[in-house]
Amino acid sequence: MIQSKQLLTLGLGALGLLAGCNKKTTQKQELPNIVIVFTDDQGYGDLGCFGATEFQTPNIDKLAEQGARFTNFYAATAVCSASRAGLLTGCYPERVSILGALMPTAKHGLNPKEETIADILKKKGYSTGIFGKWHLGHYPEFLPLKQGFDEYYGLPYSNDMWPVHYDGSPATSEKLGEKHWKLSCPPLPIYDGEKQVATVDDFDDQNSLTTLYTERAVQFIKKNKDKPFFMYVPHSMPHVPLGVSKKFKGKSKQGLYGDVIMEIDWSVGEIMKALKETGNDKNTLVIYTSDNGPWMNYGNHAGTTGGLREAKGAMWEGGHREPCVMRWPGKVPAGITVDKLASSIDLLPTIAHYTGAKLPTNKIDGVNISGLLEGKDVNPREVFWSYYSGELRGIRKGDWKLYFPHKYRSYRDVEPGKDGFPGKYDYKQCGLELYNLKDDLFETIDVAAKHPDIVKELSKLAEQAKYELGDNLTKVKGSEIRPAGQLVKK
Secondary structure, X not given: OHHHHHHHHHHHXXXXXXXXXXXXXXXXXXXXXXXXXXXXXXXXXXXXXXXOOOOOOHHHHHHHHHOEEEEEEEOOOOOHHHHHHHHHHOOOHHHHOXXXXXXXXXXXXXXXXXXOHXXXXXXXXXXXXXXXXXOOOOOXXXXXXXXXXXXXXXXXXXXOOOOEEOXXXXXXXXXXXXXXXXXXXXOXXXXXXXEEEEEHHHHOOOOOHHHHHHHHHHHHHHXXXXXXXXXXXXXXXXXXXXXXXXXXXXXXXXXXXXXXXXXXXXXXHHHHXXXXXXOOHHHEEEXXXXXXXXXXXXXXXXXXXXXXXXXXXXXXXXXXXXXXXXEOOOOOOOOEEEOOOEEHHHHHHHXXXXXXXXOOOOOOOOOOOHHHHOOOOOOOOOEEEEEEOOEEEEEEEOOEEEEOOEEEEEOOOOOOXXXXXXXXXXXXXXXXXXXXXXXXXOOOOOOHHHOHHHHHHHHHHHHHXXXXXXXXXXXXXXXXXXXXXXOOOO
């Protein structure tokens, strides 16, 4: 009798263990993994599947063949830190008070009270990791481990925030009389978690960065193969100064820039290989896009907008329309092209939809674009507010884009730089200008005078934007602008 009871107990225990395993397996099968690869300063025309011819991107092109190519996809804005804040929080950057590009001297960062994609997925039991450039505050209070990530390896800010770099400004040139100059920056640090473990100089300058990020990303996938994970890979490249490993140096017809993109494509291939080897490739939503357009005054060390007007630092199409590819077998139809308006700020609510994660308590601006991913004839985003550093520069609805008077950075009538040295900036004045992007994608013909009704309609929509987020760095009554995290250095 005792033996029977023992056998019964053992049997029940085994059933319980089996049930636990089944529960874990079921959870893994039901919850998709999320991988976001986010490049830096990559232009709209800088992928094979978006028209590039001087270098090859077979791995990313394969993602497009097996998934969706988004041709009307906007970064949150046209500059580094702000764009990253938008992607991770699902908000226009102005709402979370992250503007421009944070310098190493900045004493603030993304407020840890904001909820990032990593935060909402961590609550669902996801493992979360970031391997690459952070750029949302470099003090411990603002680093990724305080923003929902379990693991972090990479640079705390941009790779040009280095002791030796040249910004191309006339003041700098006149003062120093030389092409290279020293920034008031420490040696470019590499962090593992919250600790600096090396500097870029320890790893063949910047030539090893893409490989280092990729190796850690692959390790993360293998370590978390049996549980749901969110992995964010914000590459430092192709932001200048360009760096590429020996395995890709000299491989492209376009020179160093093309070599760099080819190595990023290799990185995507390594990630996809790891997903397949661990049995996770079919249950993973993979998203590839960039933070803003190319830094065109660097000439042959910059990419191309594919003919779109202007580039990084301006809210014309070349500044924030980005190449975007999404793949998820069985959920995203293979080989589709999505031409409806979407943005990086829409990723958080879309990921929440697929994972069952709760949306942030604070108000967000992103919308769920799952219908677009699934190839449905829907239009979840009708309007996009084109903000840059607190200024409402334009507004888009459907095929129409209205610009308001503002001064902007221009590359159109200046001689670009070469081989890592930039040309000078030019600045132009925009008036109240209207463009039909369906008929005039390159924004060459202002039709405001012919369509006063459209101008009036979009101007009215702009009042809503100003009410919520202000304009020209000013808050208005009723605006819902939340403070960045503030740090007073002791």
